[in-house]
Amino acid sequence: MDTYTYTIGNKIYVNLTNRCSNDCEFCVRRTDAFKEIGLWLEHEPTAEEVINSFENLDAAEEVVFCGYGEPMYRLGVMLEVAEYVKGKGKPTRVNTNGQAALILGEGVPEKLCGKLDTVNVSLNATTAKGYQELCHSEFGEKAFYAMLDFAKECKKYVPKVVFSIVDVVGEEEIARARDIAAAVGVDLRVRRYVR
Numbered sequence: 090m091d092t093y094t095y096t097i098g099n100k101i102y103v104n105l106t107n108r109c110s111n112d113c114e115f116c117v118r119r120t121d122a123f124k125e126i127g128l129w130l131e132h133e134p135t136a137e138e139v140i141n142s143f144e145n146l147d148a149a150e151e152v153v154f155c156g157y158g159e160p161m162y163r164l165g166v167m168l169e170v171a172e173y174v175k176g177k178g179k180p181t182r183v184n185t186n187g188q189a190a191l192i193l194g195e196g197v198p199e200k201l202c203g204k205l206d207t208v209n210v211s212l213n214a215t216t217a218k219g220y221q222e223l224c225h226s227e228f229g230e231k232a233f234y235a236m237l238d239f240a241k242e243c244k245k246y247v248p249k250v251v252f253s254i255v256d257v258v259g260e261e262e263i264a265r266a267r268d269i270a271a272a273v274g275v276d277l278r279v280r281r282y283v284r
């Protein structure tokens with residue numbers, strides 16, 4: 090059965106799509122992680138279906154658009170759900186590969202204004218070549234630059250913008266990632282690699 094929302098700890102995660110412009114080497118979709126939750130979708134949900142699937146939203150600390158794919162493919166639904174969640178007084182976040190301009194065209198960051206509190210952009214690597222070797226974007230190496238530009242642009246419209254990188258890339262790469270994050274003016278979150 091399709092799972093549109095699921096709870097881990099005190100956060101609710103929203104699974105809008107299985108589509109993604111990347112095919113990252115470390116993607117949880119390549120592993121058995123979360124297998125029992127049923128994140129492979131037969132049907133991409135409407136906003137109403139997502140909202141109806143919320144359990145105990147009142148107790149949630151944050152609602153995160155994440156799931157088994159790139160949430161920006163469902164921008165309209167994500168914004169509708171985010172507006173509902175914000176109306177309930179809960180903070181919202183999207184975890185994205187930052188390729189919205191290549192997927193949907195320009196102008197996405199301003200649409201997030203007032204609906205998303207945090208945009209977490211997966212930095213993943215510190216060069217276009219390294220990014221492509223790791224993430225295999227269908228857009229090629231320009232995906233890396235589009236991702237950096239997306240983060241910069243989001244800063245104008247969203248209270249908190251963060252880059253993330255997985256810990257397995259090593260200390261030197263993480264240090265370079267910190268420099269890139271500082272140059273863009275955002276924080277860097279080093280996250281644990283989930284198998």
Ligand code: SF4
Nearest residue numbers: 109111112113116186
């Ligand atoms: S961007 Fe995210 S969903 Fe897409 S392949 Fe990479 S890790 Fe998986």
